[in-house]
Amino acid sequence: MKRVAETMLEPTRRIFILRTGQLGLGLVLGAAGAQRARATPDMMRQLVDEITGGKPMTKGKVTLDLPPLVDNGNTVPMTVSVDSPMTDDNYVRVIHVVNEKNPQPDVITCTMGPRCGRASFATRIKLADSQKITAVAEMNDGSFWFDNADVIVTLAACLEDIL
Template sequence: MMRIIEGAPMQSISRREVLSLAAQLTALAAAGTLTPAHSAPVEAAAEMAKFTANAVPETGRITIDLPEIAENGNAISLAVDIDHPMTPESHVVEALVVAEANPWPRVARFHFTPMSGRAMVATRIRLAGTQTVHVLAKTSDKRILIAQRQVKVTIGGCGG
C-alpha cells in the first residue's frame, strides 16, 4: 500500500530507466555477481576453514539450542553454551556461527575473555531457509570445538 504525504515531492521513474535497470541487473546476474546463495555452501566451508586454520575440530563440548522447526526465518532464537573452563590459562577466545545456506554464511562472531565467566550467548538469527547451522569455538590453547544443528524453516506454516 502506497501512502502519499502532503507536500512531499513525487518521484517518477521512466519506462526507459526501468528497462535500463532491468538490463543491468540481468547482466550482473549473468556474471554471477547477484547469486551469492548458489555459492553459500562453498563460502560457508571457506569461513569454517579460515576459522579453524585447517585444524581438526572436536565435537561434544558445544550445546546449541535452536528450534527444529521455525515458522519464520527472520528471527530464530539461538543459544550457545560451550562447556570449557574460563580460567586465564585456558578459556574460550571466540565462537563463530555459520549458516551454510544463507547468502552470507557468517551469521555471528562472539569474543570471550576469562572475565566472561562462561562461554555462553543467546541471540536471534536470520536464516534464508532450511539448513544446517554450525557453531565453532576457538580456545586459548588453540583447540577447535564444533557442533551443528539442522533447522527446518517453514513459510507460513508449510514445509519448506
Template sequence: MRLFEQAPTRREALRLAAVAAAVTVLTPRLAFATPETVKTEIDKLYAGKEMASGKLKLDLPEIAENGLVVPINIEVESPMTDADYVKAVHVFAEGNPFPQVLTYKFTPACGRAAASLRMRLAATQMVVAIAETSTGQLYTAKSEVKVTIGGCGG
C-alpha cells in the same frame, strides 16, 4: 519526458522498457551461501586444524515458524580460567547471503562461555558453530533448522 499525463507515446514506452531491462540485467542477484562457501570461510580461520565435538552445545529449534527471528543458544564447557578459556565462538549458516552470521569473543572475566540471541535465517539450512579455546583446541556443533512461513524462503 512527461510521465503519463496521457497515454505514453511509443518512444516513451520503448524508453521505459529499455530502462526496466537494464535495471533487471545490471541488478546483482542475491546469492546465498552453500556448504562449500561455509567450508571456505571456516578454512580461512582454521585451515587444517582438527575439530572435536562434545563441549560446544548449539541449541536451535528443529522447525522455525518465523525465519526472521530464530532463537539460538550457545554454550561451551570451559573452566574459563586465565590458563584455559574460550576465546571465540563463530556461527555460520549455509543458506544465508553471508555465511558467517556472528562471532562472539570471550575472556576469563566472562565467567562462562554462553550467549543467546535471535538470528535471521533465509531458508531451511544447516547452522554450524565453532568454538576456539585459548589452548588452541577447536570444537564444533551443527544443527539443521527448517524454516517454514515468514522467512525469506522455505
C-alpha cells in the same frame, strides 16, 4: 510550436513501453545478481577452514540450540554455550557461528576470555532458507570444538535478496 522540455514530460506510448522494459530488465538482472550473492555449503566449509587454519575440529563441548522447525526465518532464537570452566588456564577465546545459505556465511563472532564467567550467549538470527548452522569454539590451547544444527524454515527471511 512546443518546446523540447514540454514534449519530454508528455507521456507517450513509446516512452511508457521503453521505461516498463527498463524496469523489467532491472528486476531480472537484480534477481540474478542476488542469487549469485548467496552463500553455499562450500563457502561455509571455506570459512570454517579459515577460522581453524586447517586444524581438526572435535565435536563436543559446544552446544548449539536452535529450534528444528521455524515458521518465520526473520527472528530465529539461537543459544550457543561451551562447556568450559573459564579460568585463566582453560577458557574460550572465540565462538563463531556460520551457515550454508544466508547471503553471507558468517553469522556472528563473539570474543570471550576468562573474565566472562560463562562461555554462552543468546541472540536471534535471520535465516534465508532451511540449512545447517555450525558453531565453532576456539579454546585458549588452540583446539577447536563444534556443534551443528539443521533448521527447517517454512517462510524464508532475506527475501529482499531474491526480488
